[in-house]
Amino acid sequence: MNTTFKKALLPAMITSTLIMSGCGGGSSNDTGSTPTTSSRVTSGIISGFGSVYVNGVKYETSATSMKVDDNPGASQDDLRIGMHVKINGTVNDDGITGTATDLIYENEVKGPVSNFDNSNPALITMTVLGQQIEVNADTRFDQGMTVADLADGVFIEVSGLLSSTAISATFIERQQAGTFNPATDLVEIKGVISNLTASSFTIRGLTINFDSTTVIDNIPANTLSDGLYVEVKGLLNGTALDASKVEAEEDGLGENADDVEIEGIVSDYNAAASTFTIQGQL
8 A cells, every 4th residue: 555645735734635545546558548537535625616626636526416414415505615525536647636426524513612712813722512623724614704703602513624632623604693502402523432331422522421212323223332433413411412313424434445535634643653543544
């Protein structure tokens, strides 16, 4: 397997784009007369439109199946610059154009802002569902929202790049004009189950409570387990989340593509073992 790094698209963030090439892949023929493509799974940030630009590649989207925030009938009009997406498709041998077969966008966390701190305008911090969120000059906002709208109690959706300590926000969308209401406003978080008991588990330190009324979806035998990557929806109960639904999600990038490309923040670097994680992938 060959591994290379590309310059990050968001220069103010400490990010890398990792390309892992498998044994397959297209290559030019001897005459060079026939363009070739290679299949690629891409995880990265939308940087432009006119098709969709992700990780320096312009993906044609005229026939792309799109899913945005659990809406399988979404279109390119539902996408925004700064959204962290996963693309299945092909890349041409020029390395800068391709075709997206499937495009999926899902937020990392959705909930009320707390511990808002803008004492350093270059790196604003806050907490959403116990997750440290960092906002910098590269963070994009949904239409009509600005950084001045952030404050404790504001209900937001965050897309971004994971590190071992925080989510570096690349896109933030306000969920409603009014203040968050814990009795009625559903919150969301995605991540790996840990510390599972008969009635609770944690995701990145957030306690998730569940009971017989919780819908368990897309999980064999409806059985939760440590290490399972899930999306959880429910109501905020103090510092915990009472789950109304727990659904298994795919956290990997697939094994059948010629190339896998991941943009993210390098975390948990181990020099002795020559390993690190990027977007949760070791």
